[in-house]
Amino acid sequence: MPVIYDVSMRILSGIQPSGTMHIGNYLGAVKQWVDSQNPEAYYCVVDLHALTLEIEPAALREQTTDCVASLLAAGLDPEVCTLFIQSHVPFHAQLSWLLECVSSYGELSRMTQFKEKADRQEGYRVGLLTYPVLMAADILLYSAQQVPVGDDQRQHLELTRNVAERFNNRYGEIFTIPEGVHPPAAARVMDLQEPSRKMSKSISSPLGSIYVLDEPAEIEKKIKKAVTDTENEVRFDWETKPGLSNLLEIFSSFEGSSPEVIASRYTGYGALKSDLATLVIESLAPIAERYRELRSDPTAINAVVLHGDDKAAQVAGPVYRRAAAAMGLI
Numbered sequence: 520m521p522v523i524y525d526v527s528m529r530i531l532s533g534i535q536p537s538g539t540m541h542i543g544n545y546l547g548a549v550k551q552w553v554d555s556q557n558p559e560a561y562y563c564v565v566d567l568h569a570l571t572l573e574i575e576p577a578a579l580r581e582q583t584t585d586c587v588a589s590l591l592a593a594g595l596d597p598e599v600c601t602l603f604i605q606s607h608v609p610f611h612a613q614l615s616w617l618l619e620c621v622s623s624y625g626e627l628s629r630m631t632q633f634k635e636k637a638d639r640q641e642g643y644r645v646g647l648l649t650y651p652v653l654m655a656a657d658i659l660l661y662s663a664q665q666v667p668v669g670d671d672q673r674q675h676l677e678l679t680r681n682v683a684e685r686f687n688n689r690y691g692e693i694f695t696i697p698e699g700v701h702p703p704a705a706a707r708v709m710d711l712q713e714p715s716r717k718m719s720k721s722i723s724s725p726l727g728s729i730y731v732l733d734e735p736a737e738i739e740k741k742i743k744k745a746v747t748d749t750e751n752e753v754r755f756d757w758e759t760k761p762g763l764s765n766l767l768e769i770f771s772s773f774e775g776s777s778p779e780v781i782a783s784r785y786t787g788y789g790a791l792k793s794d795l796a797t798l799v800i801e802s803l804a805p806i807a808e809r810y811r812e813l814r815s816d817p818t819a820i821n822a823v824v825l826h827g828d829d830k831a832a833q834v835a836g837p838v839y840r841r842a843a844a845a846m847g848l849i
């Protein structure tokens with residue numbers, strides 16, 4: 520697999536503490552964060568974004584710490600990169616307001632994620648509409664050149680670029696125009712039960728998502744029961760075999776060979792599923808083990824975050840102030 524990150528680049532990415540990390544988050548985003556971490560990389564737990572859907576305050580509190588522990592367990596090293604919590608750096612919410620004033624209702628209401636999530640509830644929160652503007656603020660505050668994210672975030676990245684260009688044209692060159700970076704395989708891991716829908720923390724069918732902290736027996740069961748098709752021919756083809764192709768992409772991402780090469784090794788679905796289960800269990804076990812150690816010491820997790828918050832604020836503050844001044848705030 521090609522190395523897709525240039526580690527001298529300024530990087531920023533985020534993950535919502537909206538539930539337990541699943542393999543879509545891990546393969547689509549977090550694994551690339553680990554591979555690309557460097558002193559110029561900033562990763563945040565976007566707790567403000569998690570408020571866009573209903574969430575119990577106690578759950579959000581727990582899940583934020585869980586999320587930090589999962590990122591550390593997955594391999595982020597706070598000695599190398601900066602790991603922080605979005606709401607602890609007030610410039611995110613502040614810049615978001617400024618950017619809302621250069622964004623249009625029309626462009627926000629066209630976002631696919633907004634339409635999907637708003638459709639599922641009556642009286643959705645305004646934050647669901649303005650969600651991508653806050654994401655743009657996250658990225659632009661750090662002058663990020665690269666944003667490692669899953670495929671589902673392409674449209675939000677495009678919006679960020681448009682808003683940044685519009686701001687720069689109107690108020691002066693303040694923001695760096697970022698690029699999205701997506702992994703070569705598993706950039707969009709699909710739900711194992713409904714392969715037409717992406718695996719998700721907030722909308723999930725039972726058995727549809729594999730969580731990084733799942734027990735081996737659960738992982739095995741979910742893969743065995745994954746929806747495929749009525750043929751038994753192993754072929755990588757998203758058009759006619761979405762369920763199987765999803766499994767092959769997951770396999771490819773964990774193993775490093777291409778989905779086509781993996782497909783050529785099998786003549787039936789049973790053996791493929793069984794080998795995939797072994798591979799996923801072996802790959803996730805060390806993360807789950809480190810997670811349990813780390814999670815038992817919330818004070819240490821808190822110390823990591825406080826250090827990260829400070830480093831992040833030092834970068835974000837000056838950019839926010841330049842943007843505010845450029846717009847005429849005194």
Ligand code: ATP
Pocket residue numbers: 533534535536537538542543544545546547548549667668669670671672705706707708709717718719720721722
């Ligand atoms: P929610 O369901 O609450 O919207 P989510 O599971 O979509 O959450 P986020 O926290 O919004 O996850 O996303 C964190 C990162 O994981 C993003 O870079 C996103 O692109 C990536 N990601 C999320 N789901 C998938 C998926 N199914 N496949 C690949 N990448 C994914």
Ligand code: LTN
Pocket residue numbers: 531532533534535565568653654657658666667668672675
């Ligand atoms: N919207 C993203 C999460 C997110 C993000 C960011 C990703 C919020 N802010 C900044 C990259 C950069 C999502 O995955 N749903």
